[in-house]
Amino acid sequence: MQNSSRLALYHYWVAFAVFLPAVVLGAWQMLIRSPLPAPLDDPDAYYASVTLHGTAMAYVVTTFFAMGFGYAVTATSLGRPVRGVAAAWICFVICLIGTLMAVAAVLAGHASVLYTFYPPLLASSWYYGGAFLLIGGSMIWVVLMIYNMTSWKRDNPGRPVPLAMFAITATAILWAWAASGVIVELVGILLPRSLGLTTEIDAGLARTLFSVTLHAIVYFWLMPAYIAFYTLLPQAAGGRLYSDTMGRLTFIMFIIFSVPVGMHHLFADPEHGAGMKFLQSFLTFFVALPTLLTVFSICASLEIAGRARGGRGLLGWIPALPWGEPMVLATGLSLVMLGLGGFGGLINMGYAMNSMIHNTSWVTAHFHMIFGGAVVIMYFAIAYEMWPRITGKPLQSKALARWQLWLWFAGMMIASIPWHITGLMGQPRRVAVFDYSDPFVARMGPLVIISVIGGAILLVSAILLIVILVRSQLGERRLEAPLRYALAVNPPKTVPAALNGFALWNAILLVLMVFAYGYPIGQFFILKSKVPAYEVSGPTNSVGGVDGP
Amino acid sequence: MAEIETNPLRRPLPDGVVPEEEITRTEDHWLAIMLGALGVMMGVMVVSAATNALHPPSNVETIDPATLHLGGEFAESNLGTAIEPDGSVTVRIIAEQYDFIPNCAQVPVDTPVKFRLTSPDVIHGFLLPATNVNTMVVPGFVAEVRTSFSRAGVYNMPCNEFCGNGHHGMWARVEVVSKEQFPRLAATERTSCAKQ
């Protein structure tokens, strides 16, 4: 167990160590694009910073956090040490090397292509290589999660896999499906071109492959939060999980519906027909379903807790909840942001309605609300829940943690809501500096300034997070409390095989993927759409290196 | 949590505090209501898309990005607004690092307009704020948006997709003018409001 705990802790430390500087960059980005004066107001620095911020938040923080969470869940929910610890450490080192390579390439100015890559822009092969090691390396973790679950099932025939383990394995499987797109893009298109092995890039194909990743990756980020909703929150609140079966179904639905829907990120692209776009828009509606089910299940679990704590009347259970617990408070705040962010998502996926907001600040605001808000705040709560259990040192302190969560919530709301509005007004994304003397842009000025204030609050909150974690780490070891998972109202004695494994669901997803992506990817074998690549930092391979001796 | 667990006033919440049938029934109802709500949204989307012919821009047409300027539809002399025999207009625009060409396009109000754009280098975005005109411009493809403007005025036209380190400087305009004002130039020249 000791080794499993250390494994989880190391992953968390990497995640949060990367998180803080990435928030600093984010706050500075808010400033430079606002009408306010900013230090180092250099557009090149902005684009490098956006690349770094996105790479850090989307790939590094999330992957390391999910991996660490996975090991912690495996050890505690299965009640035995993680199997394959050596492989897990190898995975950790590979992912860390990948991270360092990618960060170095961006800092050297050879990779300002944003974390979504945007070929035919072409970055240094160090950047793509780093991303490949990080994402590809995390597949070792995927295998380890599946291996730990199946070996437990073998040792405990007929018993239901603990919900938390079932869910983290679902997360791992989802990540494998999601990552397949970006891995094929990296290995098949970007790395060969950046190494000079090929001369052209098919931008349409690259975008299509990345879209396989782009939506499901969001659910990979989201899953640890949902696992906390289902397995940690009800017990932190002092109640029971409303339905174990619904939890399992929710995670299964995420696997099935979050991958064959990525084309709603390509609604505005010219490389796909409207029929295929509608088809995936249709499927996208179903990915809202598990979230809508979760909202009810979690409210019900909280009601049970509130009533157990003496809450009466129709809504009296709400004030009766232990809002002082970071996990409960974070869930409340997270659900508010999930509601607003989910609303934005319903707009984005609305087929033609996507044209209203595509690539405006609305989209940036939307995923900050969902990921930066609803998901990340649960990462904090998970850290606060797990840190004392892993280290045996109490949280320093709960009051400070509450402040940190409230600040994060307030900061995200203040930053994101005006951002949504400027998006509706037509503010384009990823623009380093705006000309506020233009009347069209000037109208957005006050809203952008409000967002900057939100960004500053977020920065304060992120610093506070690190302070709390470091203070807790430096405290004395005096706790021996195991991590406790919530009981269901009706704890299942057995569950159907379909709800205790993933073989059936993987097969169904495969069918859906062939249906949803077969033609869109297949068409590139007939289309003549390859184009030259454009290196972001000057001529190297494009003219055969003739510019240097 | 420690104090909750040891609180003598609280007794164990027994298994099945909500009966299993009750749970199944509520979850089923909730699922049905959610599917119903999503179904209504889907219905609204499908019906309005059919009656108003609303689509995301989806014309799949490939083109060689390297030789655009040597001739054909996107040669420099052919960019700008063209008037079709049926009275509709077609606007051809190049989006390149880091300019739209022409950087000012003129179209008449209440007239079917077809924007055709392509890129000779990297991915760009074409957006007219306060309208639904919005498309990616991907090299190797011709992006097409069909619409008509109901309000005259000047529309800003920022590039809305990161295209490199000069992205923030890539802004242009579309001027929507009254039908009378819209100049009908000779067939040998394209209409544009770019500075000559």
Add this chain to the structure above:
Amino acid sequence: MATDEFHHSAAARPEHVAAPIGSEEAVAALRNGPVGALVVASIAVALLFLGWLAFYFLLFIPRGSVG
């Protein structure tokens, strides 16, 4: 205690399973299901649904037809 061997779907070992707590009023109130939760979740989803319709008809459609 409810942490018997049948509660493995929460965690494989009893020490990782939450110690359940409660009272008789809670048991009575919950007999008919979590009505309060149904109300809260319904209001939230209704707002979402109406907001979506409002955006569709009041913002998106007036901005003009595209295709």
Add this chain to the structure above:
Amino acid sequence: MVALLVVVSTVLGFGVLSRYQQNGPTLDLWNAICRGLGLSADTAPAKEPVPALRTPTRIAWTSNTLDQIAAGDAQRGAFIAMNCVACHGQGGVSTSTLIPTLAGMDPAVIYKQLDDYRSGKRLWGVMGAIGKVVSAQDSADVAAYFAVQSHGLPPLRGYRLPESGRSLREPDPAKRLVYAGDPQRGIPPCSACHGPGGYKLGAPALQGQHADYIERQLVAFAQGIRQNDIFEQMRMIAKQLTPDEMHAVAAFYGARGGAPSAAGVAVR
């Protein structure tokens, strides 16, 4: 369940929605399916009158062109370049303020300009005649030679360290135009293509070039005297600039990066 989703979405997407076209006729089922898949493109209208073709250059950045440039032989180029030094200076480091320094220039730029002189797309006195006597291979060789000469233009590639005052808030108009451009007039930042820190295929590095030469070219673009820029990009930008701005931007680039001077030549 899944089969139902597949059937319903296919029927709606291809059988219903794809039939209705914005500003166009309703399609029959077969055409709707093709349209929905993206098989039948709405190609350019054929009936409209097409203006006489005007092209700025014969060069296109195809892989053939890039291979030709990459095949340039700097040693052979050195021999040919002996004819250039009278005007462009020893080793391509020009001492005349109206003649550009070629040392360190991207070979694609030299190659394209020589072809434009050859084809008459760029008209500039004696260069037209010179362009006619050098072959495409000669151009690639001489471009390869000048590209590796030192003491001229600093290398374009690479990174510039972040520095304050490179946004639209900068009061100095030259610095503002170079690093931030002027979005309202559709002027992108010069530096994004011409450096420092930026690069675009076919765009010359300007840092260290003679200010007088840069200014003269800007005026030529603005007046339409020079028209060999692909998609009239430089013509369009230069038309937006005031004479003062042209002068200031030219001076900004000319003054930076240690303009090649007599000192540079003396070292050689």
